[in-house]
Amino acid sequence: MNRTQTFVVVGAGLAAAKAVEELRAAGFAGGVVVYGDERHRPYERPPLSKGYLKGGDELGSVFVHPPEWYRDNGVDLRLGAPVLEVDTEGRLVRTADGAQRYDRLLIATGATPRRLAAADSSGAPVAYLRAIEDSDRIKAAFGEGQRIVVLGGGWIGLEVAAAAREAGTEVTVVEVLELPLLRVLGPEVARVFAGLHRERGVDLRTGTRVASVERDGDRAAVRLDDGSVLAADLVVVGVGVRPNSDLAEAGGIGVDNGVVVDEFLRASRPDVFAAGDVANAYHPVLGRRLRVEHWDNAIEQGRVAARNMLGGELGYDRLPYFFTDQYDLGMEYVGGVGPEGYDEVVLRGDTEGRVFTAFWLRGRRVLAGMHANDWDAADRVRAIVGTEVDQSRLRDGSVPLEDVAG
Ligand SMILES: Cc1cc2nc3c(=O)[nH]c(=O)nc-3n(C[C@H](O)[C@H](O)[C@H](O)COP(=O)(O)OP(=O)(O)OC[C@H]3O[C@@H](n4cnc5c(N)ncnc54)[C@H](O)[C@@H]3O)c2cc1C
Structure with a gap:
């Protein structure tokens, strides 16, 4: 060389x-x-x-x-x-x-992180999360009697909400769409995350926008377009990157x-x-x-x-993969639905108990798959993403995932 x-x-x-x-x-x-x-x-x-x-x-x-x-x-x-x-x-x-x-x-x-101009110009305590220092600052605002408002119900927003709740912080999450994570997961699975956070005491405000952010002493006052005003020791903005x-x-x-x-x-x-x-x-x-x-x-x-x-000719053909941990829910997701969307979601297992798998299909093709707290299924989920399946066998939870090919 x-x-x-x-x-x-x-x-x-x-x-x-x-x-x-x-x-x-x-x-x-x-x-x-x-x-x-x-x-x-x-x-x-x-x-x-x-x-x-x-x-x-x-x-x-x-x-x-x-x-x-x-x-x-x-x-x-x-x-x-x-x-x-x-x-x-x-x-x-x-x-x-x-x-x-x-x-x-x-x-x-x-x-x-994408900036929210209304929050930045307010002079109120506002944080974004990308670097170690950001995490330190947000952590410092956690605790009993403390209150944070999270703007954006995406992965970062929900993970911050979960960590804050576990530290006893009062948390409100504000999301423009009807459910958090709606764009990436669709309503069937996004509902599970909404339920999880509400159960853990998050005040989840969906289908509503921020009208203004104002400074109130050393705190923030977040006004929503439904007229409600949320007081916060810190506003955490998680609206994408x-x-x-x-x-x-x-x-x-x-x-x-x-x-x-x-x-x-x-x-x-x-x-x-x-x-x-x-x-x-x-x-x-x-x-x-x-x-x-x-x-x-x-x-x-x-x-x-x-x-x-170094002169190689390796094509990058790996399917997208990500994971999240929120409270006691760990999940892994493989693949992606893409701009054409899906026509069916197949849920297997116990969504109430939050041990399940989910598959997004267009016709017989599995576009994406995930598991929640079902670590034994992780490899099988990955194996069928991108393949064609027999939908009725996939829908039948008694048929093992290795036997659903169609
Ligand atoms: C809080 C948080 C939680 C996450 N959790 C998950 C998760 O649970 N699961 C998951 O799959 N992914 C997660 N991610 C995403 C994952 O961390 C990113 O995809 C990953 O960090 C991307 O790595 P990167 O090297 O491309 O970019 P980065 O990690 O952003 O590194 C790029 C570096 O380049 C620096 N830089 C930029 N411009 C210049 C310049 N001109 N000169 C010099 N340096 C420059 C940047 O400051 C930065 O330090 C998370 C991200 C964040 C912020």
């Missing part, structure tokens, strides 16, 4: 960490430089809304590698060093400290809802790749481009990008 080559990674998150790990595992002996704008070495974000937010997980447990790993593996990790410019003609990245030449470049800049692709776009790299890459994670400019939350990648099995904002995707795309930076 050419020792004189230098591979540069912009962004020091999970995708970056897995990419550089793979470069070294594959025997790349050249220079590896990683730029991160945060002051932390790469870390996992899922604990920030779960174990770390609840206080059970130590800070040390969230990092992908121990600090010495970077030194031992010859990875030049430059933290607190935002890349300000990418020059694809000159093959350079620029920071406040100067320029760095690259032979291959990986954009792994992740995503940033946007990909950090401005840098790439300014460098002339093709961008459309993230950095556009082919199935090999190659961007529109020579020797530039993208992976993780920022990559809008062509998926050869689904036949469309997909930007996935999940942990598993960051890991696996990081690895595949690294192989392809």
Whole structure:
């Protein structure tokens, strides 16, 4: 392997960490430089809304590698060093400290929470959740007698609500749609999550919008369009993320809802790749481009990008996967319904007791599958996503999942 080559990674998150790990595992002996704008070495974000937010997980447990790993593996990790410019003609990245030449470049800049202007301009206590410091700040607002309002009933909002309730905090979740998680799960399964949170004492306000956020001393007053006013020690906004692709776009790299890459994670400019939350990648099995904002995707795309930076031709064809933990409900979801939607959801097991599997179908094809608290079923759920099944056998809970092929 050419020792004189230098591979540069912009962004020091999970995708970056897995990419550089793979470069070294594959025997790349050249220079590896990683730029991160945060002051932390790469870390996992899922604990920030779960174990770390609840206080059970130590800070040390969230990092992908121990600090010495970077030194031992010859990875030049430059933290607190935002890349300000990418020059694809000159093959350079620029920071406040100067320029760095690259032979291959990986954009792994992740995503940033969407801002809610009405909340930001209010002067009221408002938080978003992406980084360790955000999780610390939200955790500090938890406790008996404390009150938080969560705007947005998506994954982050619901996980924050669960952690806050477990700490005795009064929680209201405000969701514009009729159910939380409605877009991703559909009503059949979204209802289960709504029931779970209400049972645990969350004041779940659905089908309603925020009319205004105002400052009330050192607290917030959130006015909804139904006229009600919610007092809060902290407002947590979880209304989705946007990909950090401005840098790439300014460098002339093709961008459309993230950095556009082919199935090999190659961007529109020579020797530039993208992976993780920022990559809008062509998926050869689904036949469309997909930007996935999940942990598993960051890991696996990081690895595949690294192989392809070394000259490989590995197509990224893994189905999207994600997990959540809320109270005592753990779930894993594989696949995705896509823009054409589904025509049937098959639920098997005990939805009341929250030990069940769910499958989203279009005709005989299983578009997506999940399990809740049914860990033994996880592999079988994954195995039938993307296949065709006999719907009546799938609907019949007495037929084992391995016998539903159609
Ligand atoms: C609170 C939380 C909980 C989550 N829980 C789950 C979960 O339960 N299950 C699941 O599947 N997924 C979950 N996710 C999603 C998962 O964490 C992300 O998909 C994953 O972190 C994406 O990794 P990444 O490396 O692409 O981006 P990131 O982790 O965002 O890393 C990108 C890094 O690049 C930095 N950067 C950006 N621009 C520049 C620049 N110009 N120069 C230098 N550095 C730059 C960013 O600041 C960031 O540090 C969660 C996310 C959050 C925030």
